[in-house]
Amino acid sequence: MPEADEDAQQPTPHTAPILSPSLPADGRSWSALQAELATLRDDDVDWRAGRAAVYVFDAGKDVRTVAAEAYQQFISENGLGPAAFPSLARMEANVVQMTASLLQAPEGSTGSMSSGGTESIFLAVKACRDWARVHRPQASRKGPPQIVAPRTAHPAFDKAAGYLGLEVVRVPVTDAFTADVSAMEAALSERTILLVGSAPCFPFGLIDPIEQLNAVALAHDLWLHVDACVGGYFAPFARMNGVELPAFDFALPAVQSMSADTHKYGYAAKGASTVIYREPERFAFQGFHFEDWPCRAMATPTFAGTRPGGAIAAAWAVMSYLGMSGYRERARTVVALRERVEEALAELGLNIHGRPQLGLIAFGAEDFPILGLGDWLRERGWVSSRTQGPDGIHLMLSPGHAASIELYIDDLREGVGKARSGTLGIGVPSEVRYA
Numbered sequence: 001m002p003e004a005d006e007d008a009q010q011p012t013p014h015t016a017p018i019l020s021p022s023l024p025a026d027g028r029s030w031s032a033l034q035a036e037l038a039t040l041r042d043d044d045v046d047w048r049a050g051r052a053a054v055y056v057f058d059a060g061k062d063v064r065t066v067a068a069e070a071y072q073q074f075i076s077e078n079g080l081g082p083a084a085f086p087s088l089a090r091m092e093a094n095v096v097q098m099t100a101s102l103l104q105a106p107e108g109s110t111g112s113m114s115s116g117g118t119e120s121i122f123l124a125v126k127a128c129r130d131w132a133r134v135h136r137p138q139a140s141r142k143g144p145p146q147i148v149a150p151r152t153a154h155p156a157f158d159k160a161a162g163y164l165g166l167e168v169v170r171v172p173v174t175d176a177f178t179a180d181v182s183a184m185e186a187a188l189s190e191r192t193i194l195l196v197g198s199a200p201c202f203p204f205g206l207i208d209p210i211e212q213l214n215a216v217a218l219a220h221d222l223w224l225h226v227d228a229c230v231g232g233y234f235a236p237f238a239r240m241n242g243v244e245l246p247a248f249d250f251a252l253p254a255v256q257s258m259s260a261d262t263h264k265y266g267y268a269a270k271g272a273s274t275v276i277y278r279e280p281e282r283f284a285f286q287g288f289h290f291e292d293w294p295c296r297a298m299a300t301p302t303f304a305g306t307r308p309g310g311a312i313a314a315a316w317a318v319m320s321y322l323g324m325s326g327y328r329e330r331a332r333t334v335v336a337l338r339e340r341v342e343e344a345l346a347e348l349g350l351n352i353h354g355r356p357q358l359g360l361i362a363f364g365a366e367d368f369p370i371l372g373l374g375d376w377l378r379e380r381g382w383v384s385s386r387t388q389g390p391d392g393i394h395l396m397l398s399p400g401h402a403a404s405i406e407l408y409i410d411d412l413r414e415g416v417g418k419a420r421s422g423t424l425g426i427g428v429p430s431e432v433r434y435a
Contacts, residue, residue, distance in 0.1 A: 045383040050404030053384040058400025059267035067269040070317035077309030091316035102236045105250040111276035112301045117229035118156040120259035120275040125160035130285040132193040149196035150179035177354040179208035199228040199248035205360025210248040217254035224254040232260020237331035262315040269314035334359040344409045364392040368419040
């Protein structure tokens with residue numbers, strides 16, 4: 001799934017040297033470029049020290065090394081040409097198979113890798129739209145076909161709808177910040193083709209009542225997509241570790257497709273996600289095929305033409321390196337970190353939004369502007385996302401935060417004290433958009 005809302009914020013001024021606006025007349029030495037690259041990083045968040053609770057999923061130096069070296073070995077290979085690079089086709093197929101198994105997909109299920117959660121969601125929406133043209137043609141007779149989704153569903157559904165000529169009907173969530181199934185069912189119409197749930201949603205890290213959505217989808221013969229971009233490579237292992245989670249995957253018969261990001265809690269290199277389909281017949285609607293071209297037919301399974309081989313290789317290598325035990329160990333670590341944050345928030349009298357069970361948590365305050373505290377924490381070097389409705393600070397934890405979590409809690413404690421005493425020293429909180 002897609003990342004956070006930080007790109008919607010005003011960028012901070014850069015102190016690094018301004019880059020040349022034109023190509024240099026002569027090439028520069030690698031040593032000089034290395035030095036400049038290090039300087040360019042000066043303003044970046046120090047995620048290696050656990051200062052970023054968004055964008056980066058740090059599973060440890062060993063995992064980063066596996067991902068980097070696997071990526072480097074296939075840095076020039078192109079997934080567009082499976083006949084030329086059957087190695088990539090084999091690795092992608094294996095990643096899809098392993099993911100489908102984790103998500104309890106039935107035998108014969110299939111799918112593909114993509115560049116990230118947004119593309120995975122886009123592809124599932126596109127497949128559903130084209131499938132509906134054949135199987136639900138009435139959905140487009142009185143207007144654009146519709147997607148019904150909870151307010152907390154990722155904006156990638158709206159992005160896909162904008163590109164594909166669809167409409168998204170967003171439904172308010174319950175007081176527990178999860179999908180309101182009754183309200184979603186009431187929002188259905190003859191134009192509805194897709195029902196959406198999240199496992200978990202990005203803003204609050206909460207798993208929607210997918211089992212109830214499954215019942216609605218079955219009753220109305222609808223395609224149900226579960227966005228597990230965040231949780232697809234976390235929730236199965238948390239469940240194995242004894243965390244009691246509601247049903248959310250292909251074990252529910254109406255779930256026709258799922259998205260899950262290998263570059264999030266799969267801990268692979270950036271630019272890698274998966275989209276899995278219950279039936280090959282539905283997956284067939286995902287691809288693109290064109291024949292009237294001098295270079296003969298062109299067929300692509302995803303939105304992209306060129307597909308970086310390094311991203312495929314890194315995902316396969318990391319998943320194979322970690323295995324069940326490695327993922328379970330990291331899931332256990334992250335759950336413990338979230339529980340430690342929850343404990344600190346309770347001590348400070350802050351409000352947790354919902355009942356998180358995985359690695360995400362969002363929290364707010366009743367007695368001071370929480371976004372002002374978020375700005376103060378950012379000035380101290382902590383980068384995280386924000387929520388609105390309700391306002392909150394949003395943390396996406398990973399194993400790399402184990403070394404910094406107490407430092408964060410210390411700063412959080414200090415910031416809360418300043419906020420309550422009116423000495424925070426922050427003006428109007430920066431504007432952010434809902435993620």
